[in-house]
Amino acid sequence: MHNLEGRRVTVYCAGSAKVQPKYLRAAEVLAADLVDAGASLLFGGGKTGLMGHLATCVLERGGKVQGVMPYLLKEIEMNHPGVDDFTFVHSMAERKALLLQDTAGLVAMPGGTGTLDELIEAVTLKRLGQYLQPIVLLNQDGFYDALIALIDRMVDEEFMNPEHRNLWTVVAHPNEVIPALKSTPLWDAQAVLRASVK
Numbered sequence: 333m334h335n336l337e338g339r340r341v342t343v344y345c346a347g348s349a350k351v352q353p354k355y356l357r358a359a360e361v362l363a364a365d366l367v368d369a370g371a372s373l374l375f376g377g378g379k380t381g382l383m384g385h386l387a388t389c390v391l392e393r394g395g396k397v398q399g400v401m402p403y404l405l406k407e408i409e410m411n412h413p414g415v416d417d418f419t420f421v422h423s424m425a426e427r428k429a430l431l432l433q434d435t436a437g438l439v440a441m442p443g444g445t446g447t448l449d450e451l452i453e454a455v456t457l458k459r460l461g462q463y464l465q466p467i468v469l470l471n472q473d474g475f476y477d478a479l480i481a482l483i484d485r486m487v488d489e490e491f492m493n494p495e496h497r498n499l500w501t502v503v504a505h506p507n508e509v510i511p512a513l514k515s516t517p518l519w520d521a522q523a524v525l526r527a528s529v530k
Contacts, residue, residue, distance in 0.1 A: 333514045334466070337370035339436035340398065341513065344450045345375075345382035346443035347410070355442055356385050358472055361506035362439070363389030369510050374435060376427065376450075377401035379412040382441055387412050400430045428453055437466035437513040440500075442475045455499045459492075461523035466516035467500040468509050476502070490529045 343362070346355070359382050366373055373390045376383055377399030387397045391414050398417045405411065406420055421427050428450055432438070440451045457463040469476050480502060486492045499519075501512045 334436060334516075334518075336366075336436050336510070336513060339371050340374040340434065341366060341371045342374045342431045342435045342438040343386060343441060344431075344438065344443060344447045345386060345441035346447060347376065347378035347381045347383045348444060349380040351381050351385070355382055355472065358441065358470065358506040359386040360389050362386065362441070362470075362509055363395070364393060365507060365510045366390060367393040367395035369514075371436065371510075372396035372398065374398045374400070374431060376431070376446075377405070377411050377415065377418060379410060382443065384412055386441075387415055391415070400427050402427055424449075432457070432463055435465055437468065437516070439468045439470060439509055439513070440476075441470045442472060448479075458499050458519050459496060459523060459527050461519065461521045461527075464519040464521060466513050466518075468512045468516070469500045469502045470506060470509055471502050471504055472506070493526060493529055495526065 363386055367390060373387060375387060378384055390397050397415050399412060399415045400419045401411050402424055403420050403422060419430060432454060438454060440447060454463055454467055458467060487494055487497055501516045503509055503512050
């Protein structure tokens with residue numbers, strides 16, 4: 333079991349202002365569980381959507397939040413006004429790199445192409461042994477079913493190895509996220525040797 337006390341957990345999620353209430357409720361559960369576990373939130377810094385709601389909920393519970401955002405989004409005032417601990421970067425690529433740095437794991441909630449981009453890059457880095465921490469996919473109401481099926485097809489058609497199904501841990505409910513982060517084994521640093529299908 334991994335101890336999350338004092339560790340940062342990255343959460344990828346939607347910044348879009350239009351979010352269904354069920355996803356907002358899930359963010360509230362995750363925020364409470366993060367704070368209860370003694371973990372801090374590392375996120376993309378947005379003030380709207382799931383991003384903003386999650387950060388606000390963590391702050392309201394006395395938790396610690398760190399944001400990472402490109403200057404181009406700060407310039408249009410997308411940064412969360414309640415977050416004091418901010419790192420501003422010059423590119424989306426820099427943001428993605430910092431969101432993976434020194435974390436106890438990461439969580440992907442529902443979102444759009446930005447969330448998908450971040451998630452797939454993290455999974456690819458894990459496949460190459462460059463990111464070893466747990467990746468938890470919150471597959472609320474089957475949101476990620478099609479993506480999971482696509483990865484399964486990639487394995488079935490031998491673009492990936494069977495072990496690559498385990499690059500992430502899939503949970504259906506937000507209250508399963510923290511237990512999954514704590515119990516998922518660290519990935520093998522030598523995974524790069526098995527990254528391609530032979």
